[in-house]
Amino acid sequence: MSMQFGNNRPDSFSERHRRGFLQDLGLGFGSVALSSLLQGDSTAHGNEIAESELKKIAPKAKSVIWLFMIGGASHMETFDPKPQLNKLAGKTIKETPYARVLESPYLANERVVAFDPNNGFIRNEIYPLQVGFAPRGESGIEISDWFPHVGECADDLCVIRSMWTEDSNHGAQLQFHTGRHRVDGFFPTVGSWATYGLGSLNDNLPQFVVMGTPVADCCGGRECHRANYLGPQYDGIPLDIDSDIPLPYAAPPGGVYQEEQAGEFELLRQLNQISSEQFPTDEALRARVRSYELAFRMQTAVPDVVRLQDETAQTQRDYGLDQPETKVFGRQMLTARRLVEQGVRFVQVYHGSNGGAGQWDNHKGLKAGHTKLCKQTDQPIGALLKDLKQRGLLDETLVVWATEFGRTPGAQSSNGRDHHPYGFSVWMAGGGVKGGMTHGATDEIGFHAVEDRHYVTDIHATLLHQLGLNPHELVVPGRQRLERDFGHVIHDVLA
Structure with missing residues (x-):
C-alpha cells in the first residue's frame, strides 16, 4: 500500500496531528522536554551567528x-x-x-x-x-x-x-x-x-x-x-x-527497550525524509524530529558524563x-x-x-x-x-x-x-x-x-x-x- 501526501493540508494538522502521531509511537517525551531540545535547528542558527561575530573578535x-x-x-x-x-x-x-x-x-x-x-x-x-x-x-x-x-x-x-x-x-x-x-x-x-x-x-x-x-x-x-x-x-x-535519570527525557519511556526506540527513530527519520521532499518549507516537523533524535542520543551521552565513578x-x-x-x-x-x-x-x-x-x-x-x-x-x-x-x-x-x-x-x-x-x-x-x-x-x-x-x-x-x-x-x-x-x-x- 502506497502512502499519498497532499499539498493542501491545514496548518492545524501540521501541528496537532503530527504531535499526536509522534507521541503515539511511544517515544514518551513531554512538550517541555521537546521545547528544550530543539537543538538541531538552533545549532545551525547559532553557528551562523558565531561565524559572523568571530571574524571581529578572536x-x-x-x-x-x-x-x-x-x-x-x-x-x-x-x-x-x-x-x-x-x-x-x-x-x-x-x-x-x-x-x-x-x-x-x-x-x-x-x-x-x-x-x-x-x-x-x-x-x-x-x-x-x-x-x-x-x-x-x-x-x-x-x-x-x-x-x-x-x-x-x-x-x-x-x-x-x-x-x-x-x-x-x-x-x-x-x-x-x-x-x-x-x-x-x-x-x-x-x-x-x-x-x-x-x-x-x-x-x-x-x-x-x-x-x-x-x-x-x-x-x-x-x-x-x-x-x-x-x-x-x-x-x-x-x-x-544524583538521579537514576539525570535528565527527565534521557531514558526510554517505561516498557520500551532501547532497541525498539532505535527502530522508532529510524522510522521517524524515513518519514522526515519523505516530509522534507514533499513539504520543503515545513520546518515544524523537521525541528521536532531533530529534538527526538537528540534526546535519543542523550540517553547514551548523559549517563556517561555523570558516571563519576x-x-x-x-x-x-x-x-x-x-x-x-x-x-x-x-x-x-x-x-x-x-x-x-x-x-x-x-x-x-x-x-x-x-x-x-x-x-x-x-x-x-x-x-x-x-x-x-x-x-x-x-x-x-x-x-x-x-x-x-x-x-x-x-x-x-x-x-x-x-x-x-x-x-x-x-x-x-x-x-x-x-x-x-x-x-x-x-x-x-x-x-x-x-x-x-x-x-x-x-x-x-x-x-x-x-x-x-x-x-x-x-x-x-x-x-x-x-x-x-x-x-x-x-x-x-x-x-x-x-x-x-x-x-x-x-x-x-x-x-
Missing part, C-alpha cells in the same frame, strides 16, 4: 562555568578585606571618619531602598570582620581564611572588587542573570545568549546545563536560566546528577566526594568539568537555594552561616580550578564566581549583615582573563564601589567577548540587547 574561551551563590555572600568576609571594620566596631557610620558614604550620589538610585531605618548601613553599628585574611600565591591577593583551597589558586583569579547593582532585594538574583530589574519583566539570561550566539560543540549534549536547586520564584526562579524571546531551545537544561579515587577525594559537607557541590563541580570537557558551552551551578532568599542571606548568624557555606564550596571549587588547569582546559574555560550583592558594613540582628548593592565582589578565572590580580576597589569600609566601578552587565559583556561574541551586536531584531544600559567589556582584566 575567542579566548569555548565554555563557561558560572557559579552563583544565592542570597548575597559578604564581600568583606570573602574577597575584599576591610580591616577598618575591626578598628571601628561598635560605632555608627556617622560616628566614623567615613560618614560621607551616606551622602554619596550613588545612593540616589531610585530602585534601591536606601534609607530604610532598619537597614544596617544606615543605623546599626559597624560589625567587625568575622574571619581572617591572608595573602595567597605569588600574587599576594588577600583571600578569606574560609577559602583556603580557592586561595591556592589565587594566581589564576581575577577578583573584581568594584561591582554594584540597582536592586537591594533578592530580585537582584534575576538581574544578575538577565541584566534586567524584575520590574522590567523577563529577558534572556546570559547563558542563553551565549548558546544562541555560538551554537553547539557536541550534538549529543545540551549546550546550556543547569545544576543545583534554582533560586526561589520570589527572586526570579527558573527565569534565571531561561531564554525568553530567544526561544526555549536556548533554555538551561536542569541536570540532576569512572574518575580516579584521588580525583574524587580532591573534589570532596568523600566528605558529607562537600559531597553534593563536589559532585556538581566534577560534573561541570566533565561537561565542558565534552564541549558543553555553558554550565550554570546554583549554590545555597533554600526555597527563599538563599542560604548566603545571613541577616543573623553570619559567622556560622558563611563558615558552613564556604566549607561546602571551597574545596570543590579549588579542585575544579586545579583540575581544569592540569588538563589544559582552564585556558579555554571561563569560570565565574558571583552573587547578587554584598553585605552591609553595619550589623543586623547583632551578628549578621543586611543586603548591600553598592559594592561587592565577583571573580573570574581562565578563559583569557588575567590571573593573580584584583581590579577595582570599594572604599575603606566596603560601602561603595569607588574605583573602576562595574555594573553587573559588565560581567555579561566581558564573558560574551571572551567567547568571541560582540555583546553590542548580539541582538534579535525588534528586541533590546542584553546589556542595554551598562554592559561594557572590562578590557583591563583581559590577558
Whole structure:
C-alpha cells in the first residue's frame, strides 16, 4: 500500500496531528522536554551567528562555568578585606571618619531602598570582620581564611572588587542573570545568549546545563536560566546528577527497550525524509524530529558524563566526594568539568537555594552561616580550578564566581549583615582573563564601589567577548540587547 501526501493540508494538522502521531509511537517525551531540545535547528542558527561575530573578535574561551551563590555572600568576609571594620566596631557610620558614604550620589538610585531605618548601613553599628585574611600565591591577593583551597589558586583569579547593582532585594538574583530589574519583566539570561550566539560543540549534549536547586520564584526562579524571546531551545537544561535519570527525557519511556526506540527513530527519520521532499518549507516537523533524535542520543551521552565513578579515587577525594559537607557541590563541580570537557558551552551551578532568599542571606548568624557555606564550596571549587588547569582546559574555560550583592558594613540582628548593592565582589578565572590580580576597589569600609566601578552587565559583556561574541551586536531584531544600559567589556582584566 502506497502512502499519498497532499499539498493542501491545514496548518492545524501540521501541528496537532503530527504531535499526536509522534507521541503515539511511544517515544514518551513531554512538550517541555521537546521545547528544550530543539537543538538541531538552533545549532545551525547559532553557528551562523558565531561565524559572523568571530571574524571581529578572536575567542579566548569555548565554555563557561558560572557559579552563583544565592542570597548575597559578604564581600568583606570573602574577597575584599576591610580591616577598618575591626578598628571601628561598635560605632555608627556617622560616628566614623567615613560618614560621607551616606551622602554619596550613588545612593540616589531610585530602585534601591536606601534609607530604610532598619537597614544596617544606615543605623546599626559597624560589625567587625568575622574571619581572617591572608595573602595567597605569588600574587599576594588577600583571600578569606574560609577559602583556603580557592586561595591556592589565587594566581589564576581575577577578583573584581568594584561591582554594584540597582536592586537591594533578592530580585537582584534575576538581574544578575538577565541584566534586567524584575520590574522590567523577563529577558534572556546570559547563558542563553551565549548558546544562541555560538551554537553547539557536541550534538549529543545540551549546550546550556543547569545544576543545583534554582533560586526561589520570589527572586526570579527558573527565569534565571531561561531564554525568553530567544526561544526555549536556548533554555538551561536542569541536570540532576544524583538521579537514576539525570535528565527527565534521557531514558526510554517505561516498557520500551532501547532497541525498539532505535527502530522508532529510524522510522521517524524515513518519514522526515519523505516530509522534507514533499513539504520543503515545513520546518515544524523537521525541528521536532531533530529534538527526538537528540534526546535519543542523550540517553547514551548523559549517563556517561555523570558516571563519576569512572574518575580516579584521588580525583574524587580532591573534589570532596568523600566528605558529607562537600559531597553534593563536589559532585556538581566534577560534573561541570566533565561537561565542558565534552564541549558543553555553558554550565550554570546554583549554590545555597533554600526555597527563599538563599542560604548566603545571613541577616543573623553570619559567622556560622558563611563558615558552613564556604566549607561546602571551597574545596570543590579549588579542585575544579586545579583540575581544569592540569588538563589544559582552564585556558579555554571561563569560570565565574558571583552573587547578587554584598553585605552591609553595619550589623543586623547583632551578628549578621543586611543586603548591600553598592559594592561587592565577583571573580573570574581562565578563559583569557588575567590571573593573580584584583581590579577595582570599594572604599575603606566596603560601602561603595569607588574605583573602576562595574555594573553587573559588565560581567555579561566581558564573558560574551571572551567567547568571541560582540555583546553590542548580539541582538534579535525588534528586541533590546542584553546589556542595554551598562554592559561594557572590562578590557583591563583581559590577558
